[in-house]
Amino acid sequence: MATDKSAPLWERLERPAPAPRQTLSAQRIASAAVAVADAEGLEAITMRRLATELSVAPMAPYRYVSGKDDLLELMVDHVYAGMRLPAGLGWRESLHALAMGTRELMLEHRWLAQLPPQTKLALTPSRMAVAEQTLTALDGLGLDPDTMMGIFRSVDAYVHGAMSHDSAVEAFMSAQSLSTNDELRTELAPLMAWHMRTGRYPTYQHYLRTATRKDDRQGQFDLGLNCLLDGIAARVTI
Amino acid sequence: MATDKSAPLWERLERPAPAPRQTLSAQRIASAAVAVADAEGLEAITMRRLATELSVAPMAPYRYVSGKDDLLELMVDHVYAGMRLPAGLGWRESLHALAMGTRELMLEHRWLAQLPPQTKLALTPSRMAVAEQTLTALDGLGLDPDTMMGIFRSVDAYVHGAMSHDSAVEAFMSAQSLSTNDELRTELAPLMAWHMRTGRYPTYQHYLRTATRKDDRQGQFDLGLNCLLDGIAARVTI
DNA sequence: ATCCGCTCGATACAGTGTACACAGAAGGGC
DNA sequence: GCCCTTCTGTGTACACTGTATCGAGCGGAT
Numbered sequence A, B: 001m002a003t004d005k006s007a008p009l010w011e012r013l014e015r016p017a018p019a020p021r022q023t024l025s026a027q028r029i030a031s032a033a034v035a036v037a038d039a040e041g042l043e044a045i046t047m048r049r050l051a052t053e054l055s056v057a058p059m060a061p062y063r064y065v066s067g068k069d070d071l072l073e074l075m076v077d078h079v080y081a082g083m084r085l086p087a088g089l090g091w092r093e094s095l096h097a098l099a100m101g102t103r104e105l106m107l108e109h110r111w112l113a114q115l116p117p118q119t120k121l122a123l124t125p126s127r128m129a130v131a132e133q134t135l136t137a138l139d140g141l142g143l144d145p146d147t148m149m150g151i152f153r154s155v156d157a158y159v160h161g162a163m164s165h166d167s168a169v170e171a172f173m174s175a176q177s178l179s180t181n182d183e184l185r186t187e188l189a190p191l192m193a194w195h196m197r198t199g200r201y202p203t204y205q206h207y208l209r210t211a212t213r214k215d216d217r218q219g220q221f222d223l224g225l226n227c228l229l230d231g232i233a234a235r236v237t238i
Numbered sequence C: 001a002t003c004c005g006c007t008c009g010a011t012a013c014a015g016t017g018t019a020c021a022c023a024g025a026a027g028g029g030c
Numbered sequence D: 001g002c003c004c005t006t007c008t009g010t011g012t013a014c015a016c017t018g019t020a021t022c023g024a025g026c027g028g029a030t
Helices: A009-014 A026-040 A047-053 A068-080 A091-108 A110-114 A117-121 A125-138 A145-175 A181-197 A202-210 A217-236 B009-014 B026-040 B047-053 B068-080 B091-108 B110-114 B117-121 B125-138 B145-175 B181-197 B202-210 B217-236
Strands: none
Touching: A009 B181, A026 A047, A026 A068, A047 A068, A068 A091, A068 A117, A068 A125, A091 A110, A091 A125, A091 A145, A091 A217, A110 A145, A117 B145, A125 A145, A125 B202, A145 A181, A145 A217, A145 B117, A145 B145, A145 B202, A145 B217, A181 A202, A202 B125, A202 B145, A217 B145, A217 B217, B026 B047, B026 B068, B047 B068, B068 B091, B068 B117, B068 B125, B091 B110, B091 B125, B091 B145, B091 B217, B110 B145, B125 B145, B145 B181, B145 B217, B181 B202
16 A cells, blocks of 8 residues: 555654664654754755765655655654643643743754744644643633633744744854854944934934843743733633 | 847847846835735745846846845835834834734735744834834833833734734645635644544643634734733833 | 946856656565 | 565756856946
8 A cells, every 4th residue: 555645744654664674764854854953054954965964865755754844844843742841730830831841942943933834833743732731721710712722822922923033033143153142232233323323213222222131032031921921810810 | 038149240239228227226126026925925036036027137136135135124124114103102002003013014915924034133224113113102101121122022022923823824725725714624624633533632622622713813813912911011000 | 538337137056855767675475 | 485566765857046257238437
């Protein structure tokens, strides 16, 4: 029986491997790809590069993934599998853990923030598990199902938005070999100075002159997250 | 199309004068690119495609943009220039207008959500203007500058995260020629059914069975936004 | 009239994703 | 023992990408 390409990727993977040959496997492919992306960024992920990394012909991985999109899904699932949310906490602690866990994951794997849209949507088993755990933490609070899912998605949206920005900054810094926030500011200074010289942004200029923790990304993240959780609290406690 | 050196001298001489010069400009380039991306998505944006759209040689636009990244920045600035935030509102209405304006912009130009990270960071004049207007709306409330910027960035992060998801969904739908949410659900049903058959997601399954407004994206967006704004309110009103 | 500099054209190149046909090994039935 | 199907990985090829480079011809300053 031929491999049924119309079946979902995940179903195909869970079918018993009819292959005693086994120099390649979805696992090996995924972790090799993740290793490359972690070390050199998403743009280093190339079917050829992946193949050489696995000491295999360029087209070989196509036996396991139907294309690059599939590969990216596999990578996402691979790293999300490492995320464990502590159970038995209250709703707020659970959402906080969800946010912090996702943040950590996206810091460790900066490429997560630059995936193409169809991959961002991918409903992989590990992601389903995260959703399941979060929904469970929100269960039994008297919320209707739509609100439960809405809360989960809102936190997820905030985390993704914030981390998309943060990891873009960090990718930029490492691309320019900047290691401190001061170096970053120095790098951006000429552009910023030019903007300010137009005189169109007086309030922004005032911010630049008086702010003190301009680049505390962790603090920024916490501020927004706490605001969001506070707002959710008002809807949870009946 | 090649300069045919073997053609008779006289034919070569009578060929139309190569250029009524100033055919290109940053404006023309930006709006042509935006038009293509709006109609066919970001992946249709190709230096060659852009050139043919402008009836010009592939390398011609490089006189105005130093590469594709520059082009994308130009496009971002071009569409953000159309965003006007009403002035004279209170802080909450202003933040709400910022969120809704950005949402509308990202719905109108779905490619905004799939830009590469360095372009997402781009500090273009139009984006600076949006930041300026928002900061102005937050001024005079007794907030310290860091908190002002933090609030602006939090709202922006939420909007980007939420819309990144939403416009990925819509890109997927239009790619599969699905027009209604029911069609979308039908398309995803086999995958979802497979996940559910594993029995690993009981709470998710319960959600699927009992939820009623599963795909009300506007409602989801509003829920999270209102939560966030409520949380901010607690920090604004001292 | 001459020259310079800017704008745009033509060509070329390395690198991308992936379609396609083929080689060889694994294991079951005779 | 053999053969034959089936799966795995190989080799080659193609259309397409971003962009470096060189050169042609116009406009304006000298």
